[in-house]
Each structure stands twice: as C-alpha cells, then as structure tokens.
Amino acid sequence: MTRRRGLTSPLALSVLATLSEGPMHPYEIARLLRHRGKDQSIKIRYGSLYTVVQNLEKRGLVATAGTARAGRRPERTVYRLTDDGQEELEDRLRELVGRPVKEYPAFEAALSLAGVLPPDEIIGLLADRVRLLDVELAGARAALRELIAEQRLPRIFLIESEYAVAMKQAEADWVRGLIEELADGTLEGVDHWRTWHRTGEFPAEWMERGWAKTDRAMHPESEVDEPG
Amino acid sequence: MTRRRGLTSPLALSVLATLSEGPMHPYEIARLLRHRGKDQSIKIRYGSLYTVVQNLEKRGLVATAGTARAGRRPERTVYRLTDDGQEELEDRLRELVGRPVKEYPAFEAALSLAGVLPPDEIIGLLADRVRLLDVELAGARAALRELIAEQRLPRIFLIESEYAVAMKQAEADWVRGLIEELADGTLEGVDHWRTWHRTGEFPAEWMERGWAKTDRAMHPESEVDEPG
DNA sequence: CGTTCTATATTCGGCTACGAATATGACGGA
DNA sequence: TCCGTCATATTCGTAGCCGAATATAGAACG
Numbered sequence: 001m002t003r004r005r006g007l008t009s010p011l012a013l014s015v016l017a018t019l020s021e022g023p024m025h026p027y028e029i030a031r032l033l034r035h036r037g038k039d040q041s042i043k044i045r046y047g048s049l050y051t052v053v054q055n056l057e058k059r060g061l062v063a064t065a066g067t068a069r070a071g072r073r074p075e076r077t078v079y080r081l082t083d084d085g086q087e088e089l090e091d092r093l094r095e096l097v098g099r100p101v102k103e104y105p106a107f108e109a110a111l112s113l114a115g116v117l118p119p120d121e122i123i124g125l126l127a128d129r130v131r132l133l134d135v136e137l138a139g140a141r142a143a144l145r146e147l148i149a150e151q152r153l154p155r156i157f158l159i160e161s162e163y164a165v166a167m168k169q170a171e172a173d174w175v176r177g178l179i180e181e182l183a184d185g186t187l188e189g190v191d192h193w194r195t196w197h198r199t200g201e202f203p204a205e206w207m208e209r210g211w212a213k214t215d216r217a218m219h220p221e222s223e224v225d226e227p228g
Numbered sequence: 229m230t231r232r233r234g235l236t237s238p239l240a241l242s243v244l245a246t247l248s249e250g251p252m253h254p255y256e257i258a259r260l261l262r263h264r265g266k267d268q269s270i271k272i273r274y275g276s277l278y279t280v281v282q283n284l285e286k287r288g289l290v291a292t293a294g295t296a297r298a299g300r301r302p303e304r305t306v307y308r309l310t311d312d313g314q315e316e317l318e319d320r321l322r323e324l325v326g327r328p329v330k331e332y333p334a335f336e337a338a339l340s341l342a343g344v345l346p347p348d349e350i351i352g353l354l355a356d357r358v359r360l361l362d363v364e365l366a367g368a369r370a371a372l373r374e375l376i377a378e379q380r381l382p383r384i385f386l387i388e389s390e391y392a393v394a395m396k397q398a399e400a401d402w403v404r405g406l407i408e409e410l411a412d413g414t415l416e417g418v419d420h421w422r423t424w425h426r427t428g429e430f431p432a433e434w435m436e437r438g439w440a441k442t443d444r445a446m447h448p449e450s451e452v453d454e455p456g
Numbered sequence: 457c458g459t460t461c462t463a464t465a466t467t468c469g470g471c472t473a474c475g476a477a478t479a480t481g482a483c484g485g486a
Numbered sequence: 487t488c489c490g491t492c493a494t495a496t497t498c499g500t501a502g503c504c505g506a507a508t509a510t511a512g513a514a515c516g
Contacts, residue, residue, distance in 0.1 A: 009502090010337035017341040022447065027465050032446050041340040043332045047504035050466065055502085076465065093345055096338035098353035099360055100399075103333055104271045109238035110324035112269040112388035113245040117321055125326035132327055152437050154417030160340035163402060170398030171328075174391060189382030209380050218260050219252065237472090255495050275474035278496065283472090304495065 007059060008092070010042045012052050016061060016081060016089040023065040023080040026053050041160045053079060061085035107171070118197040119182060119190050126179050133172040140165050235287060236320070238270045240280050244289060244309060244317040251293040251308040254281050269388045281307060289313035335399070346425040347410060347418050354407050361400040368393050 018029045026049050033039055056062045057079070065080040081089070114122050144161055147153045155162070181187040192203040206212050246257045254277050261267055284290045285307070293308040309317070342350050372389055375381045383390070409415040420431040434440050 010332065010334060011503095013337065014341060017344050020344060024447065025465080028447065031464090032443075035443065035446050038340050041332065041336040045504050046466080047468090047506085048502080051502065051504090089344060093338060093341060094349075094353055096334055097342060097345075097350060098356040100357060100364065100396075101334050104238065104269065105331055105333075105395075106238060106324055106329050108269040108388050108391055109241065110321060111391055112266050113242060113321060114325060114387070115385075116245050116248060116317060117325075121322075122325060125322055128326040129328060136328065151439050153439050154420070154434070155415055156417030156421055157343075159342070159406065159415075160336050163336055163339055163406075166402045167333075167395065167398060168328075170395060174394045178387065178391075187383055187387075189384030192382070193384055206382070211379050211381050215260075215263065218263050219250065219256065239473095253495080259494090273474050274496080275476085275498090276472080279472070279474090 007052070007055055007061070009048075009052065011044060011048055012056060013089065013092055013096070014038060014042050014044075015049070015052060015056060016085055017093075019062060019079060019081040020086060020089060023078050025076040025078045026050055027076070029053075036157075037161075041164070056085070059084075061088050115193065119194050123179055123182050126175050126182075130172055130175050130179070133168055133175070137165065137168055137172065140168070235280070235283055235289070237276075237280065239272060239276055240284060241317065241320055241324070242266060242270050242272075243277070243280060243284060244313055245321075247290060247307060247309040248314060248317060251306050253296070253304040253306045254278055255304070257281075264385075265389075269392070284313070287312075289316050343421065347421050351407055351410050354403050354410075358400055358403050358407070361396055361403070365393065365396055365400065368396070 014033055015026075015029055018024065018032055024032070030044055030046065030049055033042065033044060038044075053062065057064070060082055062079045062085050063082050065078045067075050067077050117125075140161065144158060144165070147158060148155060178187075182190055185191060192206060196203055202212075242261055243254075243257055246252065246260055252260070258272055258274065258277055261270065261272060266272075281290065285292070288310055290307045290313050291310050293306045295303050295305050345353075368389065372386060372393070375386060376383060406415075410418055413419060420434060424431055430440075
C-alpha cells in the first residue's frame with residue numbers, strides 16, 4: 001500500500017533515469033541531460049530540480065549516497081537510485097510510452113478561441129505561423145544532419161528529435177490546409193463568421209439550430225445589483 | 229509601463245474570451261466553455277478558475293459588474309471585460325496563433341529516456357500505443373461526424389478538434405514507422421542498444437566516438453564521504 | 457596579480473495550480 | 487412530506503514550480 005501519488009513530472013523521471021547510470025549530485029544530473037540535449041525534450045529548471053530530488057528522497061526512490069566537496073566549494077549531496085526507484089522508473093516509462101496522455105497544446109486552445117478575431121486576420125496570422133514553423137524545421141533538420149554526419153551520433157539517440165520534427169511538419173501541413181479552406185471559403189461557416197464580425201450580429205441562420213438555442217439558454221440575463 | 233507579465237495560461241485567455249460575450253460569473257464561464265466542448269482543448273479546473281479571475285481583476289483586465297443572488301444561494305460575483313482586457317485578449321490571441329511556442333509533450337520526454345528499457349519491450353509498448361491511438365481516433369472522428377451531421381454544427385466551430393485529430397493521426401503514423409525501423413534493425417544503433425541491455429556493457433564501438441568521450445568526461449568519479 | 461567572465465552548486469520566496477470541502481436549491485420518487 | 491441526489495457556486499490549504507539571488511572557484515586577459 002505504498003502511495004504512488006505525484007512526482008509524475010518528466011523532470012522527476014529524467015532524474016531517476018540519469019541516476020540509473022550511477023550516483024550523482026543534482027547539478028551533475030542537469031549537466032549531463034543538457035550535454036545530451038535532453039533539455040530540448042524535458043523542461044529542466046534548477047529551481048525545480050532540487051525540490052524534485054528532495055521529494056524523490058522522501059518517497060524512498062532515491063537516497064543520499066554521501067557528500068563530497070572539491071576545494072572549498074559548497075558541499076554537494078550525491079544521490080543514488082534505490083531499488084524502489086529503479087522499479088518506479090521502469091513502470092512510469094512503460095506507462096508513458098505505452099499509452100497516450102491527454103495534453104493541452106497552446107495552439108489548440110488558440111484555435112478554439114480564434115472566433116474572437118475576424119477570419120481575415122486569422123489567415124494572416126496562420127501564414128506567419130507557417131513561415132516560422134518552416135524556419136524551425138529547416139534548423140532542426142540541419143542540426144540532426146550535423147549530429148549524425150559530423151558527430152557520428154547513432155540515430156537511435158535522436159528519436160525524440162525526429163519525433164518533434166515529424167509533429168512540427170504535420171502541424172505546418174495541417175495549417176497550410178486550413179489557410180486554403182479559410183481563404184476559398186470551403187470551410188463551412190467562415191462566411192457567417194466574417195459578416196458576424198462586420199455587423200456585430202449573430203447570424204440569423206445559425207439562431208435556428210439547436211446548439212445555438214441551448215447555448216443562449218446557458219447565459220440567462222440575470223438581475224444584477226450595481227456595485228458601490 | 230504597465231507590466232504585462234504572467235496570466236498567460238490558456239484558462240486566463242478563455243476567461244477573457246468568454247467575458248467578451250458579456251458579463252458573467254465564474255461558474256457560468258466554466259459552464260459555457262464546457263457546453264461548447266472547449267474543455268477538450270483547454271484545461272478547466274474550478275480550483276484554478278477563481279484564482280485566475282481574481283488575478284485578472286488585479287491587473288484590471290476584468291472588473292466586477294455587480295453581485296447577484298437567486299434565492300438564498302451563495303452570492304455570485306459577476307465580472308465584465310474592461311477595455312484593457314479586450315486589448316490583452318486580442319494581443320495574446322494574435323501571439324498564440326501567429327507564433328509557435330516550444331512545448332514539452334510527455335511522449336517526447338519518454339522517447340528521450342526510452343534507452344532505460346530494452347528495445348524489444350519498447351517495440352511492444354509502442355504497438356500498444358498505436359492501438360490506443362487508433363481507438364481514440366475512431367472515437368474522435370465519430371464524434372465530429374455526429375456534431376456536424378446530426379447537430380448541424382458548422383465545421384468552423386470544430387477546427388480545434390480537427391487539429392487534434394490530425395496531430396494524433398500524424399503521431400500514430402510516425403510511431404508505426406518507428407516500430408518498423410526498430411523491428412527490422414534499419415535504425416542505426418538498435419543492435420548495440422540490444423546487446424548493451426543483454427551484457428550490461430557499453431558497446432566498444434561507440435566508446436571511440438567523440439560524443440561518448442565527452443559524455444564520460446561529464447561524470448568524473450568523485451571521491452565521496454560515506455554518510456552516517 | 458587585480459579584474460572580469462564563466463561555470464559550479466544550491467537556496468529561497470512568491471506565486472500558481474488544483475483537489476477537496478463546503479453550502480444551498482431544485483427535483484423526483486416512495 | 488421526507489430523503490437522496492444532482493446542479494449550483496465558491497473557498498481553502500497544500501504542494502509544486504520556477505525566477506532570482508547567493509556564493510565560490512577557475513580561466514583568461516592585460
């Protein structure tokens with residue numbers, strides 16, 4: 001009945017993973033992860049790191065292996081992975097690889113609120129986005145090529161970057177498609193959206209539909225006492 | 229010189245966006261967003277909602293429009309969007325639509341640490357993932373069809389879901405490709421990864437490469453005082 | 457050998473997120 | 487009418503996240 005709550009952050013996982021290579025102190029963990037470019041896929045904040053390690057210690061997933069000092073620099077606490085920690089690490093990794101978790105990308109949120117701006121402005125913004133995505137893609141691909149060709153780093157160490165590139169490419173492609181549908185009016189509703197912004201009035205044609213009615217019903221004009 | 233820090237959460241943005249339709253109290257905002265299915269693209273937590281609204285008030289982006297009560301139920305504070313709030317809303321939306329922001333999906337983190345498990349187990353887990361993604365995709369597509377055909381909801385109100393579906397599809401496709409490359413050994417390094425897990429020894433062939441050397445150098449065996 | 461810059465190593469305080477608790481009204485059935 | 491349950495509406499405490507500050511050592515430069 002050991003409680004398995006919390007400590008689910010990617011940072012916590014990366015700490016366990018790194019310690020599975022041998023005892024280390026927190027700063028060293030961060031340095032290694034950075035050196036390997038893992039900070040591109042995992043958000044590493046020094047402020048968080050030390051708290052996370054302490055919490056992992058509380059749960060018995062890591063333990064202090066001793067303290068060391070070089071010269072008169074501040075004392076470093078060296079941690080090691082416990083058996084429980086190794087088990088947790090593997091369990092969480094299995095979970096994370098084996099099943100998708102619901103996430104909330106900022107762009108999805110933005111799309112869901114895009115109605116606030118008029119469609120023609122949105123088209124321009126989406127075009128900006130595509131341009132920037134293309135630049136990022138070119139950069140990321142060049143970096144990958146460099147690491148593989150010059151540094152002779154096996155591709156297997158770079159799958160997470162290849163994944164990121166693939167997703168970025170998919171997004172760019174999808175946005176390009178959306179821009180087209182918006183521009184040529186293929187996408188059902190854009191015309192009404194446009195006139196709605198021009199006139200400020202909710203399209204009469206939509207009023208009739210069921211979803212519009214229940215939507216209105218959600219927002220009763222309630223009597224309000226003016227403040228002050 | 230008004231400081232424009234913080235309050236960048238999607239939830240805050242959705243509050244502003246919803247209030248741009250008229251004054252409301254926090255619970256009503258949440259209800260509307262839920263009714264419209266926006267809670268699929270934006271994480272809505274009641275605990276957070278009230279804090280967010282208060283902070284928005286502090287920054288002058290929303291203001292209390294009065295208080296209302298129905299019967300003897302707890303008093304509700306009704307908020308309205310200020311002019312500053314409307315401006316902020318549009319600015320942030322432009323930013324969010326127009327430029328990609330770096331994000332850290334859990335799966336990317338998992339991939340970057342996947343070396344902890346042996347490759348053949350990873351292949352199995354990836355297969356699980358693909359299966360689950362396919363199920364989710366079927367469900368999401370069915371839901372979209374239902375809303376468009378039965379409810380006669382214009383597609384424009386559903387772009388965020390279409391985006392989510394497209395991204396999920398892209399991920400499923402990419403993972404399928406990865407599984408193949410892992411299974412048939414096309415991906416450079418899998419063989420060494422496999423023997424490394426079997427023997428516990430870092431492959432000699434890799435030792436020679438520059439990246440492996442600097443990696444070792446990152447982790448000096450430091451003298452450690454045993455504790456207790 | 458002073459100065460400045462960067463790398464090392466960690467602490468601290470404030471803010472944010474969010475689960476859980478609270479309190480009331482409305483509705484439906486036995 | 488009494489009771490259970492659902493919807494309404496909000497507060498509170500805690501746990502975690504993270505920017506910024508702190509302090510020291512070595513390296514580079516003139």
